[in-house]
Amino acid sequence: MMLGPRSLRWRLVAVVLLIHAVMVLALVALLERESRLFAEEQVQRRARTLEVELRAALAAPIVARDYVTLDEITRELVAVAEVVYLRVEDVDGRELAHATRLNPTDAAPATVRHFTVALGDARIQLGLDTARASLAWHEFARVAVIWVTLAATAATLLILSAANRLARRIERLSQAAEAWTRGQWQVQAPARADGDELHRLGRTFNAMAREIAERIQTLERARQETAAALEAVQQERARMVALLEAMGTGVLLVDRADRVVYLNEALRRMWMIDPQAPVIGERASDLLARSGGRLAQPDHFSRLVLHVPGTQEVSDSTELTMSDGRIIVQACRPVRDGDERLLGRLWLYEDVTQERRNAEQLIYLAERDGLTGLYNRRRFEEALERALLDASRRQSRCALMLFDLDEFKHLNDHFGHRAGDALLVRVANELSTVVRRNEVLARLGGR
Known part of the structure; x- marks a missing residue:
């Protein structure tokens, strides 16, 4: 529980004490002021009363010039009232009667108020002691201050008690909130x-x-x-x-800005990209242009590599012939999200060099003689058919020449098939040197 100067409880106590202290001080100052005013009013009222009494008591002796009676009345008034001194003078200032409770050598106290009353040709001077009136009022003020202080203290205690209960309730709310900050959601505020x-x-x-x-x-x-x-x-x-x-196909994935998102090792090998080079986020065209892979015709790079013709989303397969003789097939597919929004493109690269070589080898074997390398019978028949159709269409002629090797069987029987095969190869080589580009040389026999 916080009890320091920053706590709500301490602040409430300080505010209440300050308010009540100000109230008490203001009340004391007010009572002091009112006591002075009340004492002054009492003195003035008493002075007016005494004026009436003095006129009634002293008028007859003064008019009759009975100074003995005047002196007796003067002494009686000073003896029984709050009158400190009383002096009666005639119009010339001669003393007619005088009575006082003060020593002749002492000055009048500060509490004595001096008044002058005119009575015919005489003048009465008197001094009234305001101490009794002030003392009574100060006693009243003291008692009032005591009661006010007690009431303020009681009110302060009541307010502090209520403030303390209020602060405790707020403290319980704060404790619940602190528990919630620790994840203790089962704690309930009051x-x-x-x-x-x-x-x-x-x-x-x-x-x-x-x-x-x-x-x-x-x-x-x-x-x-x-x-x-x-x-x-x-x-x-x-x-x-x-x-x-693990795929042998090169994979390059780019975003809509043509920046590399992913590429696999097969693509790095095909394009001879440094395995340690940072490539993610780089423009794909710049990456491939700086790679070790070069086209056989470098000026065709921008027209062939990473190029989707027109507005097509899917590019046709494009063959790229590299400077080292490799043939790479390039294809493109768009990458879309569930809302058919374009996210990027997927470029696929496949090295078909060996496949093309195998295909060419198969074609070669399918139409060539295995021993001499000349065209075989099937290829000869196709060439002959095309030549005849062409001659018929052009209304021209074509030539066909057949020849055989004499005594070839005898050579095989006496010197073996190896010697016969060597002879066939030699003959084929010699004839191939004289065959023109538009002529076909074929071996019709053999295996």
Whole structure:
């Protein structure tokens, strides 16, 4: 529980004490001022009363010039009243009677107020002692201050008690909020259905805490589901990367800005890209242009490599003949999301050099004689048919010459098939040197 100068409880105590101290000081100052005013008013009122009494008591002796009676009345007034001194003078200032309670050598106290009353040709001077009136009023003021202080103290204690209860309730709300910050959502703030504003605030806090707890649980479930989905995606990506790395086809994936997102090792080998070179995020055209792979015709690079003709989304297969004799087939496929929005392109590169060589070898073997390398009977028949059709279309002629080797069987029987094969090869070589480009030389016999 916070009890320092920054706590609400301490501030409430300080404010209440300050307010009551100001109130008490203001009340004391007010009572002091009122006491002076009241004492002055009492003195003035007493002076007016004495004036009436003096006129009634002294008028007759003064008119009769009975100075003995005048002196007796003067002494009686000074002896029984708050009159300190009383002096009666005639119009010329001669003393007619005088009585005082002061020593002749002492000065009049500060509490004595001096008055002069005119009575016919005489003049009465008197001094009134205001000490008794002031003392009575000061006693009243002192008692009033005591009671006010006691009342203020009682009120202060009541206010402090109420403030302390209020601070404790606020402290419990604060403790509940602190518990919620630690994830202890089961903690409830004090709240009653028929309570005051703090109880309504507590109910609101509790409802908010329940809502936050439910949302946190929802977010935690979503986080777990997201983590599981991310793990599945990462596993799927790992499997996909392993598959792409194991493929012999070069794979290049770019985004809509033609920047590299992924490429596999097969593509690096085909284009002779440095395995340590950072390529992700680089423009694909710049990457391939700087690679070790070169086209047989470099000026065709921009027209062939990474080029989708017109507005086509899928490019036809393009054969790229490299400077080292390799043949690479290039193809492109668009990559779209579930809403058919274009995310990028997938470029596929396949090295078909060996396949082309194998195909050419198969064609060669299919139409050539295995021993001499000359065209075989099937290829001869196709060539003869084309020549006849061409001659017929042009209304021209074509020539056909057949020849055989005499005594060839005898050579095979006496010197063996190896000698016969050597002879056939030699004859084929010699004849091949004199055959023109538009002529066909074939071996019709043999295996």
